[in-house]
Amino acid sequence: GQNIDQPTEMTATEGAIVQINCTYQTSGFNGLFWYQQHAGEAPTFLSYNVLDGLEEKGRFSSFLSRSKGYSYLLLKELQMKDSASYLCAVTDSNYQLIWGAGTKLIIKP
Amino acid sequence: NAGVTQTPKFRVLKTGQSMTLLCAQDMNHEYMYWYRQDPGMGLRLIHYSVGEGTTAKGEVPDGYNVSRLKKQNFLLGLESAAPSQTSVYFCASSPSGDSYNEQFFGPGTRLTVL
Numbered sequence: 001g002q003n004i005d006q007p008t009e010m011t012a013t014e015g016a017i018v019q020i021n022c023t024y025q026t027s028g029f030n031g032l033f034w035y036q037q038h039a040g041e042a043p044t045f046l047s048y049n050v051l052d053g054l055e056e057k058g059r060f061s062s063f064l065s066r067s068k069g070y071s072y073l074l075l076k077e078l079q080m081k082d083s084a085s086y087l088c089a090v091t092d093s094n095y096q097l098i099w100g101a102g103t104k105l106i107i108k109p
Numbered sequence: 110n111a112g113v114t115q116t117p118k119f120r121v122l123k124t125g126q127s128m129t130l131l132c133a134q135d136m137n138h139e140y141m142y143w144y145r146q147d148p149g150m151g152l153r154l155i156h157y158s159v160g161e162g163t164t165a166k167g168e169v170p171d172g173y174n175v176s177r178l179k180k181q182n183f184l185l186g187l188e189s190a191a192p193s194q195t196s197v198y199f200c201a202s203s204p205s206g207d208s209y210n211e212q213f214f215g216p217g218t219r220l221t222v223l
Contacts, residue, residue: 004151030208042113042199042214043152050209087151091208096167099151 002026004100006088011106012078020073020086020103028093034062034073035087037102043087046073075105083107110135113215115200121221122190130185130218132200140203141183142167142212143175145196152199158183159206190222 004024012018024032031050035043049055049064049071061074073086085102092098113134122128132141139160144152154167158177172194174186183202187194197219201212 008149033211042216044214045211048209048211089151095206095208096154097152097212099153101149101151 002092002098004088004090004098006086006100006103008101009104009106011108012075014078014080014107014109016078017074017076018078018105020075020088020105022071022073022088022100024069024071024088024090024098024100026090026092026098029066030091030093030095032062032064032071032091033087033089033097034071035089037085037087039084046086078107080107080109112136113200113202113213115198115215115218117218118216119219121223122187123223124191126190127186127188128190128220129187130198130200130220132183132185132202132215133181134183134200134202134213135181136202136204136213137180138202138204138213139180140206140210141177142201142203143173143183143185144199144201145169145194146199146217147196155185155198190220192222194220195222196220 034046037043047062054063059076064071087102088100142157143155156175161180200215203210203212
């Protein structure tokens with residue numbers, strides 16, 4: 001079967017750095033997405049990785065290792081508005097998106 | 110541009126009732142999707158469409174039907190609602206099926222079936 005694992009919840013302090021991990025087992029791989037979802041709102045796109053390595057976009061970076069079936073999202077200089085769920089999703093061999101259950105990130109002052 | 114819009118935003122149904130959820134996008138996207146989101150679970154694909162006049166089943170299609178008569182609209186129907194269909198429903202669209210295309214989501218419809 002296809003599976004994406006993320007921690008259910010994480011807590012971090014304003015101004016700090018947090019790393020959210022995602023491991024996947026899918027039938028084929030055609031890319032990995034990270035989305036942000038604030039409570040009661042729609043998911044919004046953060047990043048896309050298809051090659052191994054780190055992609056940096058402002059305070060957010062995303063890393064991929066295809067051989068390990070592993071990705072992480074790194075958030076720096078945390079702000080209160082970063083409190084949200086972070087969804088990991090993988091495009092499989094049929095170009096279908098397989099979604100993880102999401103990691104709820106709580107930021108404390 | 111409004112992006113992706115969904116109506117209604119909230120709905121309460123009784124078991125056995127029917128309803129239609131409407132999704133509209135103004136980005137000229139080819140692909141459209143219907144998902145449901147339940148606590149503790151990832152988004153699950155119900156049905157999708159790769160273009161006007163086409164529909165296809167996703168991971169959890171039972172109890173739902175869809176239609177894409179116009180490119181900009183994607184309708185999701187519940188013929189006979191069941192409590193198990195209580196969920197948040199999201200519509201999304203993307204320019205094509207290419208793997209790098211992000212999906213753009215509507216604000217969601219919160220459906221409760223009593």
